[in-house]
Amino acid sequence: MTDPKDFIAGMGSNARKSPTRVVFVTRRTSAQVKVTDEDQVQTYPEVLFRAIVAIEVLAIALACVSLLFNAPLEGIADPSHTPNPAKAPWYFLGLQEMLHYFPPVVAGVLVPTLVVFALIVIPYFNINVEAEGLFLKDRKRRLLIFYLAAAALSLFMLFFDVYVALVPTLIVAGFMVLAAQSSPQSTSAFRRYLAAKPLSYWIMTWFLFELAVLTAVGTFFRGPGWSWVLPWRS
Amino acid sequence: MAKTITNYFEQLRGTRVWRSVFRSGTGSSTLRRALAVQQNVFLHLFSTKVRTRMLSFSTTWYLGTLTFGTFLILVATGIPLMFYYHPSVPQAYADTKDLQFVVSSGLFLRNLHRWSAHAMVFLVFAHMFKVFYRGAYRPPREFNWVIGVILLLITLLLSYTGYLLPWDQLAFWAITVGSNIASAVPVMGNKVHFLMLGGNVVNANALLRFYVLHCMILPLVAILFVAVHFWRIRKDGGLYAHQSEPRTVAAAPVPVAAKGAQS
Numbered sequence: 001m002t003d004p005k006d007f008i009a010g011m012g013s014n015a016r017k018s019p020t021r022v023v024f025v026t027r028r029t030s031a032q033v034k035v036t037d038e039d040q041v042q043t044y045p046e047v048l049f050r051a052i053v054a055i056e057v058l059a060i061a062l063a064c065v066s067l068l069f070n071a072p073l074e075g076i077a078d079p080s081h082t083p084n085p086a087k088a089p090w091y092f093l094g095l096q097e098m099l100h101y102f103p104p105v106v107a108g109v110l111v112p113t114l115v116v117f118a119l120i121v122i123p124y125f126n127i128n129v130e131a132e133g134l135f136l137k138d139r140k141r142r143l144l145i146f147y148l149a150a151a152a153l154s155l156f157m158l159f160f161d162v163y164v165a166l167v168p169t170l171i172v173a174g175f176m177v178l179a180a181q182s183s184p185q186s187t188s189a190f191r192r193y194l195a196a197k198p199l200s201y202w203i204m205t206w207f208l209f210e211l212a213v214l215t216a217v218g219t220f221f222r223g224p225g226w227s228w229v230l231p232w233r234s
Numbered sequence: 235m236a237k238t239i240t241n242y243f244e245q246l247r248g249t250r251v252w253r254s255v256f257r258s259g260t261g262s263s264t265l266r267r268a269l270a271v272q273q274n275v276f277l278h279l280f281s282t283k284v285r286t287r288m289l290s291f292s293t294t295w296y297l298g299t300l301t302f303g304t305f306l307i308l309v310a311t312g313i314p315l316m317f318y319y320h321p322s323v324p325q326a327y328a329d330t331k332d333l334q335f336v337v338s339s340g341l342f343l344r345n346l347h348r349w350s351a352h353a354m355v356f357l358v359f360a361h362m363f364k365v366f367y368r369g370a371y372r373p374p375r376e377f378n379w380v381i382g383v384i385l386l387l388i389t390l391l392l393s394y395t396g397y398l399l400p401w402d403q404l405a406f407w408a409i410t411v412g413s414n415i416a417s418a419v420p421v422m423g424n425k426v427h428f429l430m431l432g433g434n435v436v437n438a439n440a441l442l443r444f445y446v447l448h449c450m451i452l453p454l455v456a457i458l459f460v461a462v463h464f465w466r467i468r469k470d471g472g473l474y475a476h477q478s479e480p481r482t483v484a485a486a487p488v489p490v491a492a493k494g495a496q497s
Contacts, residue, residue, distance in 0.1 A: 038287070038475075039285070040283040040286060041283065041289065042282065043282050043283060045267070046284075046289070047289065048277075050289060051299045054296045055302070055303030058304065059303065063346060065345075066345035066348075070334075071345045073334060073400060073402050073404075076324060076401065076402060077402060078406070079406070086410065088408050089393060091359075091393070099415070104415055105418045108416075119362075119383045122366070123371040123376030129372050131369060200366075201367075204363070204367075208363055
């Protein structure tokens with residue numbers, strides 16, 4: 001420190017909003033906090049009122065659904081009579097669809113555990129926190145890794161005949177290729193949007209897509225013996 | 235009209251009884267309104283002020299609020315359902331039939347509970363994806379995201395344990411399919427399966443276990459984690475707003491002692 005004064009001090013106050021603030025910026029680091037005061041509203045009554053209205057609208061909607069549609073109730077549980085197909089609750093039908101292709105230890109244990117683990121660790125990786133476009137930096141290497149990973153995943157699914165999961169994978173991979181060919185300077189807004197998307201975005205979108213497709217297939221398009229059926233021809 | 239309601243309410247807040255119940259005192263000053271939140275054991279989980287733009291529908295789609303709403307509906311409908319239900323075989327099925335055909339509004343009660351349960355599972359997923367795409371999991375909110383994942387699992391377990399209770403074919407075989415997956419756990423799969431069902435197959439023991447989990451343990455755990463989830467929103471600086479986050483910018487030369495904390 002050649003400068004004898006190695007800190008600066010400042011004071012600011014806005015008596016109507018906040019008490020007096022004193023700041024010391026030491027060692028010339030310059031905090032550069034760029035937070036601007038935003039408009040705020042009181043939680044009571046404004047936010048609580050909105051929350052109550054939102055919940056009431058939901059309650060009315062659900063009450064209407066309950067008046068129009070009855071919850072299913074079949075015959076009494078009979079362990080000696082297995083329905084065909086026996087289906088899990090709808091939110092597990094994605095898993096059940098995978099059980100059709102993979103052994104239970106993979107589809108029923110390994111995959112859900114990995115999904116939960118992956119969800120938990122998302123915020124602990126700096127690459128997700130910084131969230132920069134996947135192919136904007138270190139492009140060549142990342143493109144190579146992406147092609148290898150996408151090809152390996154697709155071949156794996158092809159090998160086990162999991163076309164249901166292969167199609168969403170290929171679609172997402174297609175958009176990723178388009179993102180790799182795009183840049184923040186692209187003329188189309190959609191391509192600029194794609195170029196800015198980080199790795200976590202692509203993985204999550206792929207996961208959401210697979211979840212939606214597998215659950216929908218398991219719920220609507222699977223009949224006796226887990227064969228393909230059309231829901232409107234039952 | 236609205237004015238009179240407000241006046242009446244303010245009057246009510248001024249009464250001796252009201253003031254003995256709520257510690258915040260009367261008046262519509264900003265301070266009093268802040269105290270109304272801060273001095274209430276339930277509301278103090280929330281911050282006293284919220285950024286205006288976090289209230290716009292497009293920011294959050296109110297998915298967290300709505301998920302909590304379904305939870306409230308499920309508690310409100312679940313308790314009366316418990317009055318008419320015995321967790322035993324085959325009485326459970328007979329009770330469910332009675333709810334459908336004998337109990338006044340029993341059908342509506344069960345419908346509302348069932349559809350709200352499905353809605354809650356859907357809304358929890360929707361909430362998770364919305365939070366992810368907003369980038370709201372970023373530090374310092376990372377642990378609240380983890381609590382959210384735990385709440386997702388609790389919600390799935392709540393729905394899954396409730397699925398068995400009507401004791402019809404749909405319930406029995408759905409739980410059989412689901413619980414068979416537990417047997418696939420390496421090494422201790424069969425032990426886990428047995429622990430879960432209280433037997434080797436879905437039977438009366440399983441029904442009792444699922445009932446206790448569904449009506450007692452899981453709701454209490456859910457309430458606990460929901461409370462922490464809400465409280466962490468306040469502690470982590472309110473709902474995530476991308477543009478207002480402090481950004482590290484290249485430091486410009488700072489004039490001596492001039493620019494202070496004027497924010």
